Amino acid sequence: MNLPKSIAALILACAAACSPPPPAPQGPPPAPVTTVRPTVTDVAVYRDYPGVTLSVRTVEIIPRVSGWIDRQGFTDGQEVAEGTLLYQIDPRPYEVAAEQAKAGLALVQAELRNAEDRVSRNRPLVEVGAISQQEFDQLIADQRMSAAKLEERRAQLDEANLNLSFTRITSPVRGKASATRFYEGTMVGPQQLLVTVRQMDPLWVEFQPAAIELPELRRMLASGERATEVSLPGTAWTERGKVVFVDNTVTPDTSTVRTRLEIPNPDRLMAPGAYLNVRLRVRELKDAVTVPESCIVYQTAAATLWVVDAERKARQRVVRTGPRGGAGIVIEEGLAAGDEVVVEGMQKLFDGAQTVDPAAMRQAVEAQLEARMGGAGGGSAKAGE
Numbered sequence: 001m002n003l004p005k006s007i008a009a010l011i012l013a014c015a016a017a018c019s020p021p022p023p024a025p026q027g028p029p030p031a032p033v034t035t036v037r038p039t040v041t042d043v044a045v046y047r048d049y050p051g052v053t054l055s056v057r058t059v060e061i062i063p064r065v066s067g068w069i070d071r072q073g074f075t076d077g078q079e080v081a082e083g084t085l086l087y088q089i090d091p092r093p094y095e096v097a098a099e100q101a102k103a104g105l106a107l108v109q110a111e112l113r114n115a116e117d118r119v120s121r122n123r124p125l126v127e128v129g130a131i132s133q134q135e136f137d138q139l140i141a142d143q144r145m146s147a148a149k150l151e152e153r154r155a156q157l158d159e160a161n162l163n164l165s166f167t168r169i170t171s172p173v174r175g176k177a178s179a180t181r182f183y184e185g186t187m188v189g190p191q192q193l194l195v196t197v198r199q200m201d202p203l204w205v206e207f208q209p210a211a212i213e214l215p216e217l218r219r220m221l222a223s224g225e226r227a228t229e230v231s232l233p234g235t236a237w238t239e240r241g242k243v244v245f246v247d248n249t250v251t252p253d254t255s256t257v258r259t260r261l262e263i264p265n266p267d268r269l270m271a272p273g274a275y276l277n278v279r280l281r282v283r284e285l286k287d288a289v290t291v292p293e294s295c296i297v298y299q300t301a302a303a304t305l306w307v308v309d310a311e312r313k314a315r316q317r318v319v320r321t322g323p324r325g326g327a328g329i330v331i332e333e334g335l336a337a338g339d340e341v342v343v344e345g346m347q348k349l350f351d352g353a354q355t356v357d358p359a360a361m362r363q364a365v366e367a368q369l370e371a372r373m374g375g376a377g378g379g380s381a382k383a384g385e
Contacts, residue, residue: 030356033345035308036292040337043288043325044281051207051230051261051278053270055198057173061086064166065094066189069182076179079268080171080197087194089167098160105153112146119143175199176268198272201265205230205241207278208256216282217246217259228261229279237270239263285322285330292328295341296321305335306342306349314342314353 066089073085080086119139126136171177178196182188209217220227220243231238241261250257261278263270295305302318309315319334335341342349349355 028353030312030354031314031345031348032358033306033308033314033342033349033355034358035340036295036343038289038291038331038335038337038339038341039327040287040289041327043285043290043323043330045283045285045323045325046279047209047213047282049207049209049278049280051205051276053263053272053274053276054204054206054260055175055200055272056202056204056262057175057199058272059171059173059175059197061169061171061194061197062192063087063089063169063188063190063194065089065163067091067093067167067187069184069186069188072180072184074177074180074195077177079176079200080174082171082174084171085168086171086177086197087169089169089188091164091167094160094164094167098157098164101153101157101160105150105157108146108149108153112143112150115139115143115146169194171197173197173199200268200271202262203265203270203272204244205261205263205276205278207259207261208251208254209259209278209280211250211255211257213280213282214246214250214257216280217243217257221246227281230261230263230276231279232270232274233277239265239270285325288322288325288330289335289337290325290327290330291335291341292343293324294328295343295346296329297346306346307335308340308342308355312355314349314351314355316349316351 068090069087070090071085071088073087074080119136122131122136122139125131126133175197178198180195182192182194188194224242226240226242228241228243229238230241241263243259244262245258245260247258291305296319297304297306303321304316304318306314307317317334320332322330322332324330342355345355345358
């Protein structure tokens with residue numbers, strides 16, 4: 001039977017009105033995130049500067065007299081003590097010169113004694129007029145000239161003995177010798193560098209910190225504390241040094257100040273000329289708020305992180321970061337100590353996204369599974385009865 005079109009449309013409208021409404025679209029599921037609370041603690045602030053090691057005493061050994069090297073008293077690179085013989089220059093010419101000066105001194109001493117005797121013998125004669133006053137004055141002058149010549153010959157003997165002593169060249173410091181530049185049988189003279197001896201313990205580390213660190217540097221200089229860490233990049237070697245010198249002027253071009261640390265080097269593991277990293281403690285932040293650095297998302301204009309509010313919704317915060325330290329990195333502005341900060345799972349977050357703690361979600365799932373397994377067990381038992 002064919003129904004009129006109007007009746008068919010009415011039947012369809014009634015059927016549509018009586019059917020249940022379609023389900024509302026569901027939003028994204030809660031995002032599992034791991035959160036941490038910021039750590040509040042005192043944080044030491046450090047700055048790193050490049051430095052170079054220097055010997056506290058570097059002595060360039062240069063002969064004071066000319067001659068042939070008879071003997072070398074050390075091997076290249078040897079650690080030498082103060083007073084160790086380094087070179088012996090042929091002493092024979094200087095021994096001869098010293099003997100000559102000694103003989104010249106004895107000759108003048110004899111002349112002086114003769115002049116003194118002549119003055120003594122002729123003094124009574126001039127008093128009685130046996131000789132003229134002019135003749136006696138000449139005798140006095142001869143005596144004085146002999147005395148002056150005696151002083152001259154003594155100085156010549158001292159000079160000869162001094163030159164003779166210069167043929168024996170010893171180390172004025174305890175240190176390590178470089179490679180010699182001249183060997184036995186070589187003619188050397190003044191202005192020729194023979195070898196360099198460098199003190200190895202302790203060492204200086206010179207670096208150029210910014211002028212704004214001057215107050216802290218002055219404090220460290222006055223305290224004498226060995227609190228500054230130095231390290232050799234790429235190795236495990238580290239040492240602690242104390243500030244022993246802060247220059248009295250700031251370099252205008254760079255606004256830095258020349259500074260030295262003193263570090264121990266008893267094992268001779270470090271040498272002058274090495275480039276080190278100086279980690280200078282410049283100040284301490286009291287009650288600083290810190291979070292793991294993995295929480296920070298660095299963008300073009302700012303640094304941000306995600307926090308979870310009381311409703312477990314994600315909120316993005318713009319923060320101002322400070323130095324690294326404590327639990328990770330200091331947050332100077334934009335975060336409170338009681339905030340809950342997302343440390344894992346931030347990749348799928350958006351502002352207002354619902355979040356869930358992975359541990360809580362896992363516990364809920366386990367509870368549901370246990371409930372289902374318990375219900376299934378009860379139904380089986382009843383079926384068996």
